[in-house]
Amino acid sequence: MIxxxxxxxxxxxxxxxxxxxxxxxxxxxxxxxxPAGPQDSxxxxxxxxxxxxxxxxxxIIDAFREQxxxxxxxxxxxxxxxxxxxxxxxxxxxxxxxxxxxxGPNFELYASYGMLQDLGELEGFDPANxxxxxxxxxxxxxxxxxxxxxxxxxxxxYNRDLLHRAGIDExxxxxxxxxxxxxxxxxxxxxxxxxxxxxxxxxxNQAYIxxxxxxxxxxxxDEEKTVSGYDSxxxxxxxxxxxxxxxxxxxxxxxxxxxNKPEDLFSSGRAxxxxxxxxxxxxxxxxxVREHLGVAPLIxxxxxxxxxxxxxxxxxxxSRNKPAASAFLSFLGSEQAHRIQGAAGAAxxxxxxxxxxxxxxxxxxxxxxxxxxxxTARQYPASQNTSAWLQLEExxxxxxxxxxxxxxxxxxxxxxxxxxxxxxxx
Amino acid sequence: MSHDTAPPRRRRGRGxxxxxxxxxxxxxxxxxxxxxxxxxxxxxxxSFASFDPFGGRTFAGxxxxxxxxxxxxxxxxxxxxxxxxxxxxxxxxxxxxxxxxLTQKGxxxxxxxxxxxxxxxVSMPVAVALVWRMIFNQEFGVVNWALSLVGIDGPYWVTAxxxxxxxxxxxxxWSSLPLAVIILSAGLQGIPRELYEAAQLDGAGALxxxxxxxxxxxxxxxxxxxxxxxxxxxxxxxxxxAMMGQANPAMADTQxxxxxxxxxxxxxxxxxxxxxxxxxxxxxxxxxxxxxFRVQKRWVHYD
Numbered sequence: 001m002i003x004x005x006x007x008x009x010x011x012x013x014x015x016x017x018x019x020x021x022x023x024x025x026x027x028x029x030x031x032x033x034x035p036a037g038p039q040d041s042x043x044x045x046x047x048x049x050x051x052x053x054x055x056x057x058x059x060i061i062d063a064f065r066e067q068x069x070x071x072x073x074x075x076x077x078x079x080x081x082x083x084x085x086x087x088x089x090x091x092x093x094x095x096x097x098x099x100x101x102x103x104g105p106n107f108e109l110y111a112s113y114g115m116l117q118d119l120g121e122l123e124g125f126d127p128a129n130x131x132x133x134x135x136x137x138x139x140x141x142x143x144x145x146x147x148x149x150x151x152x153x154x155x156x157x158y159n160r161d162l163l164h165r166a167g168i169d170e171x172x173x174x175x176x177x178x179x180x181x182x183x184x185x186x187x188x189x190x191x192x193x194x195x196x197x198x199x200x201x202x203x204x205n206q207a208y209i210x211x212x213x214x215x216x217x218x219x220x221x222d223e224e225k226t227v228s229g230y231d232s233x234x235x236x237x238x239x240x241x242x243x244x245x246x247x248x249x250x251x252x253x254x255x256x257x258x259x260n261k262p263e264d265l266f267s268s269g270r271a272x273x274x275x276x277x278x279x280x281x282x283x284x285x286x287x288x289v290r291e292h293l294g295v296a297p298l299i300x301x302x303x304x305x306x307x308x309x310x311x312x313x314x315x316x317x318x319s320r321n322k323p324a325a326s327a328f329l330s331f332l333g334s335e336q337a338h339r340i341q342g343a344a345g346a347a348x349x350x351x352x353x354x355x356x357x358x359x360x361x362x363x364x365x366x367x368x369x370x371x372x373x374x375x376t377a378r379q380y381p382a383s384q385n386t387s388a389w390l391q392l393e394e395x396x397x398x399x400x401x402x403x404x405x406x407x408x409x410x411x412x413x414x415x416x417x418x419x420x421x422x423x424x425x426x
Numbered sequence: 427m428s429h430d431t432a433p434p435r436r437r438r439g440r441g442x443x444x445x446x447x448x449x450x451x452x453x454x455x456x457x458x459x460x461x462x463x464x465x466x467x468x469x470x471x472x473s474f475a476s477f478d479p480f481g482g483r484t485f486a487g488x489x490x491x492x493x494x495x496x497x498x499x500x501x502x503x504x505x506x507x508x509x510x511x512x513x514x515x516x517x518x519x520x521x522x523x524x525x526x527x528l529t530q531k532g533x534x535x536x537x538x539x540x541x542x543x544x545x546x547x548v549s550m551p552v553a554v555a556l557v558w559r560m561i562f563n564q565e566f567g568v569v570n571w572a573l574s575l576v577g578i579d580g581p582y583w584v585t586a587x588x589x590x591x592x593x594x595x596x597x598x599x600w601s602s603l604p605l606a607v608i609i610l611s612a613g614l615q616g617i618p619r620e621l622y623e624a625a626q627l628d629g630a631g632a633l634x635x636x637x638x639x640x641x642x643x644x645x646x647x648x649x650x651x652x653x654x655x656x657x658x659x660x661x662x663x664x665x666x667x668a669m670m671g672q673a674n675p676a677m678a679d680t681q682x683x684x685x686x687x688x689x690x691x692x693x694x695x696x697x698x699x700x701x702x703x704x705x706x707x708x709x710x711x712x713x714x715x716x717x718x719f720r721v722q723k724r725w726v727h728y729d
Contacts (some may be wrong), residue, residue: 088480092480113478113479113480115480254675258584258674258675259585260565388695388696391693394672396678398677399675
């Protein structure tokens with residue numbers, strides 16, 4: 001027991017450096033070359049992190065193989081929690097899958113270290129086919145390195161039964177911050193005795209804190225990706241708005257939401273208003289309060305702002321079978337493949353104009369609100385070592401909203417630490 | 427005359443055995459070098475390096491050590507880890523009591539109790555942590571329900587600073603009991619019956635026997651337990667990680683040293699700085715173990 005634990009640390013580091021020593025500097029041919037033709041044969045690997053999307057991905061592979069019967073695609077899926085740990089080890093050992101999923105927080109890390117194939121020459125790939133912000137998210141120094149797969153934006157989920165009981169009209173358009181706060185307060189006041197909250201609070205970054213800071217006129221990361229925006233007046237304003245609702249008792253405090261997740265409070269009918277993304281549809285369609293749920297556009301502050309994020313399909317720069325991998329990657333980016341994942345209800349497809357099937361899968365949730373939001377949404381903030389400052393957010397967001405009276409001090413601490421991480425990026 | 431030739435004979439003896447001893451020891455030595463010496467050496471080397479996320483190293487001099495001195499998370503993590511270790515060490519007296527009850531002569535169902543006390547050791551740490559997280563839940567947990575019966579409004583056990591450390595420590599203490607009980611039971615069974623008989627003849631009662639015979643003769647086992655419990659305590663990670671979860675407002679104030687190591691190595695991708703933290707843990711454990719060996723002469727009775 002003792003050796004196992006003490007080795008955990010040392011062996012991990014030693015293992016990584018051994019791998020590094022083995023990897024060496026292999027020559028990378030940056031050229032993509034011509035894709036394989038329908039008569040060519042070959043075998044490639046494809047790695048994803050979501051078991052729930054495996055059937056849809058398999059349907060896409062099957063459709064691809066109707067055109068390329070001799071190319072074998074071996075799909076593997078790893079749990080999201082360990083996916084990027086595994087990918088980093090694969091990259092260090094020069095063993096990346098030929099084609100794999102990537103996300104915004106990790107994209108630049110891989111692109112800037114030359115791990116991803118430049119897709120500028122990829123046949124049939126046109127960045128204009130996808131929402132502009134998503135294309136930008138997967139562009140590094142002017143070059144596209146991943147093909148957008150799906151996207152999510154943020155909107156206001158609501159429980160019309162709870163709003164009705166508190167005497168509030170359900171939102172039709174976009175509420176202001178004040179309308180959101182007042183409606184939340186009214187629900188908590190009326191139904192608080194039943195342990196029902198106006199909104200379930202929480203510290204969700206992408207769904208709650210990022211858009212509010214942007215709406216207050218602030219930023220998370222500046223354009224040059226060197227400065228954190230968490231100590232700016234706009235950030236303090238957004239944090240204070242959230243903190244204020246917690247202090248008034250309108251929303252539960254962060255200690256409570258650590259034990260009782262906001263999404264669980266909302267999906268069990270214990271909260272009336274919940275600002276979150278379209279990824280919640282999968283959870284909420286099985287919720288006991290499903291019939292009461294609706295979706296309205298995101299609330300707005302001084303500025304309109306929403307955040308868009310989505311998965312990308314990337315190809316290893318060191319793929320050993322680039323012709324077959326490019327043929328598969330162009331197919332993944334095609335309208336046909338996006339229609340398949342939409343119809344399977346797997347995710348909101350990124351290819352412009354293919355959302356219908358996904359929206360129609362759950363008509364009562366009016367998922368078109370999320371698609372409309374994509375037009376004006378801002379890019380998900382990410383830098384080279386995003387996971388480093390995401391962890392700082394995870395540590396300090398809850399402290400900022402902990403109600404200990406030192407909101408600004410904790411926000412400055414977060415900004416200072418994040419600036420340190422950004423300064424270390426190459 | 428023959429004893430004069432003893433040394434040469436020994437030399438001849440080694441020659442006769444040839445290289446066989448080396449051959450038999452080699453698998454072990456290769457393992458020791460590969461899994462103990464090499465990791466330690468490479469951690470020391472890495473502590474002077476700056477890493478890119480894909481393992482590339484450049485020499486960074488004392489940079490990582492300077493970072494350590496300026497890192498405000500470190501002092502709190504040292505304090506948290508020390509408090510945790512101190513509380514877990516309190517489990518040893520409890521284990522002494524439990525072990526002596528379990529090895530009592532004529533105890534019915536003693537096997538059953540032994541299995542019961544050993545259960546925590548064979549349960550998955552993460553599963554254990556999740557169950558305790560529910561037990562400590564502020565709204566629905568058993569602990570606060572029990573407190574409410576006597577009119578106490580229980581705290582947020584796992585999401586408030588200090589309370590969370592206390593909760594994690596209690597679970598750490600609970601899960602360290604089985605091993606301690608096993609080792610102490612073995613120690614108890616090694617105490618000769620005659621000593622108790624002699625003590626009885628001298629008119630010692632049960633308590634006197636316990637204090638004058640049992641405890642002194644158990645001190646070698648207790649000393650061994652203190653060493654390994656302190657080492658385990660300073661390696662607090664999995665319980666903390668699983669019991670506290672993410673987005674926990676108390677986490678910034680409850681981090682342990684190994685937790686900091688984990689976040690530097692695997693979240694921040696800074697293996698150089700993580701190596702420095704690993705060496706700091708090694709140094710602290712080394713000093714504590716050394717101190718315990720120094721002090722043991724005063725209180726540990728061998729025979």
